[in-house]
Amino acid sequence: MEDENMGEGEEKFEYEEVVKATENFNPKRMIGKGSHGIVYKGLLPRTVAVKKASSLDSLHHDDNSNKLQNEIRVLSILRQSPHVLNLLGTSHDSFGNKLMVMELLPNGSLHDWLHGSRKPPPSWTKRVEIAMQIARAVEFLHEGKPMVIHRDIKSTNILFDSHMNAKLADFGLAVMVGSVVESPPSQPAGTIGYIDPSYTSSAKLSPKNDIFSLGVVLLEIISGRKAIDVSKTPASIVEWAVPLIEREVVEEICDGRVAVPAYMAGGVGEIVRLGGRCVSEKEEDRPCAREVVMRITDVAERVRYPLWRSVVMRSIAGMVGFTRNKRSKLFLNTSSHNTSSVITVKQVLSLWD
Numbered sequence: 273m274e275d276e277n278m279g280e281g282e283e284k285f286e287y288e289e290v291v292k293a294t295e296n297f298n299p300k301r302m303i304g305k306g307s308h309g310i311v312y313k314g315l316l317p318r319t320v321a322v323k324k325a326s327s328l329d330s331l332h333h334d335d336n337s338n339k340l341q342n343e344i345r346v347l348s349i350l351r352q353s354p355h356v357l358n359l360l361g362t363s364h365d366s367f368g369n370k371l372m373v374m375e376l377l378p379n380g381s382l383h384d385w386l387h388g389s390r391k392p393p394p395s396w397t398k399r400v401e402i403a404m405q406i407a408r409a410v411e412f413l414h415e416g417k418p419m420v421i422h423r424d425i426k427s428t429n430i431l432f433d434s435h436m437n438a439k440l441a442d443f444g445l446a447v448m449v450g451s452v453v454e455s456p457p458s459q460p461a462g463t464i465g466y467i468d469p470s471y472t473s474s475a476k477l478s479p480k481n482d483i484f485s486l487g488v489v490l491l492e493i494i495s496g497r498k499a500i501d502v503s504k505t506p507a508s509i510v511e512w513a514v515p516l517i518e519r520e521v522v523e524e525i526c527d528g529r530v531a532v533p534a535y536m537a538g539g540v541g542e543i544v545r546l547g548g549r550c551v552s553e554k555e556e557d558r559p560c561a562r563e564v565v566m567r568i569t570d571v572a573e574r575v576r577y578p579l580w581r582s583v584v585m586r587s588i589a590g591m592v593g594f595t596r597n598k599r600s601k602l603f604l605n606t607s608s609h610n611t612s613s614v615i616t617v618k619q620v621l622s623l624w625d
């Protein structure tokens with residue numbers, strides 16, 4: 273089978289170059305630490321992020337370096353996507369321990385933004401945009417050949433680039449399905465609060481596991497509440513939000529720190545209900561990633577062009593006038609008659625909703 277997603281091949285960096293770039297993995301250059309990797313900022317000569325398996329003891333080190341190798345294997349078969357972390361290259365030390373060189377995502381994680389106290393919480397337009405970007409990342413993985421199931425979608429693995437675009441990172445647990453370089457069969461894995469409760473054996477691996485986690489992230493984005501918050505009852509965001517969605521009181525789910533603008537209330541409600549469907553107990557009741565993208569894109573477009581758009585469009589139409597030709601095209605009659613801008617009836621009507 274041909275792998276359509278196949279990347280163009282990452283660069284191989286000399287280990288000495290990486291050591292120099294990170295000042296010998298100087299703790300001052302550490303920008304993140306997860307359960308299996310430590311991430312450093314480096315200059316190669318562009319600014320990059322370098323991930324190294326953490327090594328508490330030899331047993332954990334082997335497990336952590338397997339995860340890192342798996343991450344490199346999966347990321348190196350993916351084409352570039354604006355919504356997925358970009359792998360730049362690899363390196364290894366004299367013992368063969370791999371290092372991953374990736375684009376630097378310098379603006380923290382979604383978890384920091386929603387739950388940290390540093391910045392004001394994201395606006396509602398930004399929340400819709402983040403939801404759309406992450407849904408697109410998941411669609412990219414699920415619709416690719418081979419299909420990639422991420423298995424660890426959560427707000428700490430969603431990072432922001434220099435333009436504050438959200439990207440899905442941390443492919444340590446990801447599996448490729450239907451590939452010549454198929455990942456070995458894996459035991460269920462993920463993070464408490466995000467893992468699909470029906471993913472109980474390796475045979476139950478499915479893209480719908482990611483959809484469940486995506487649903488948790490959608491509810492987290494809208495509510496500003498953590499996936500698991502032991503100071504609240506119920507502690508699980510799913511157990512808290514689903515009954516509220518069923519009682520049709522979605523406004524109680526919305527993050528009270530930022531008022532929802534009236535023109536966005538409908539769209540935000542749609543995303544909450546979509547999140548509720550993603551965390552359905554039965555897999556078959558969950559939408560696929562393509563549908564999630566379609567629905568959020570629809571909300572995002574309405575948010576981008578709210579009601580005033582139709583007023584402006586009507587005024588422009590009134591000023592310049594439209595004439596309809598036989599082929600059902602509308603000619604926009606501008607004052608300059610040298611060129612006529614042609615737009616289809618559908619395009620105009622779509623601006624009119």
Ligand SMILES: Nc1ncnc2c1ncn2[C@@H]1O[C@H](COP(=O)(O)OP(=O)(O)OP(=O)(O)O)[C@@H](O)[C@H]1O
Binds near residue numbers: 305311
């Ligand atoms: N490309 C990057 N640019 C900037 N910071 C990054 C980058 N990649 C990772 N980080 C930071 O390092 C942290 C750990 O990275 P990552 O999530 O990949 O490691 P992990 O060990 O797999 O974590 P987990 O605990 O989720 O298994 C991230 O939460 C983030 O703060």
Ligand SMILES: [Mg+2]
Binds near residue numbers: 306307
């Ligand atoms: Mg992580």
